[in-house]
Amino acid sequence: MDLAVESSEFVNRVWVQCENESCLKWRLLSPEAAARVERSEPWYCFMNADASYNSCSVSEEDFPAESRFLESGYKIVYSQLPLGSLVLVKLQNWPR
Template identity: 45%
Template sequence: MDLPNLNAAEDKVSYYLDNTWVQCESAACMKWRLIPRRECEGFEPDQPWYCRMNQDPFFSQCSVPQDPFPKISQLQEFGLKVIYSKIPVGSLVMVKAGKWPWWPAVLSPDPVSAEYVQEDSDGDVEKYHVEFLGSPHSRLWASASRVELYQATPAEPENLKVSLKKTYKVALEEATKMENVTCEERLQLCLFKPQECRTM
């Protein structure tokens, strides 16, 4: 079989076009794996994906380190699609919003729509509704690319504005208390809640 004679750049483009990054849904792993795009076509939107499902034997265990993840600019350049694993509602997360530092938050239902996740036309996660901890709480629809599971107590961000120090401290105290409770219990601690249906 003749192989097309591609230069390095073109080769890289076709490599990225034919593959999709998927994220392992094991909370202890959350690593990204590059798999052939055709493999994703059979995925159900709500079906979780784990490293062990990878048909590439070199990357089919959670213990295998992740390949270098491309930069956002490369993703855009190559039109690469990324599928984020769906994090359960009530999860404790860190969120990066605008110029704010990474901030502790809870994935919670939007008080108006009662939804906590927005999906694109393929049914893949695009945004999460988050309730930021601190004093006061606030809420936002955050891009899935800027939401990460809360792992351990983060260090205070460098150059944190004096005006934010107090609320950041409160946020961390709340996050620490929420670390070892269930998602349901964490949702009870959220302040923005969908209105309950009123019965006549």
């Protein structure tokens, strides 16, 4: 795997969306910050611990091109299933 992408600031981070109807921007949180998000409560940009992105007036962060992840061996899965859905996956050569 490409270490540039693996060690990237985007790996192991969590995206959350501001619930301000005039904003709706996505913000990238560290795993620690994401763990502090109360999932049953609305989340707003001002709650972001990253001072560079804690205002609705700031643009969304860029996400690396999908091709960078694919080239590095990451698999991207898109889903329209609701959060918490159980998904069964068949992996080639598993279990051994």
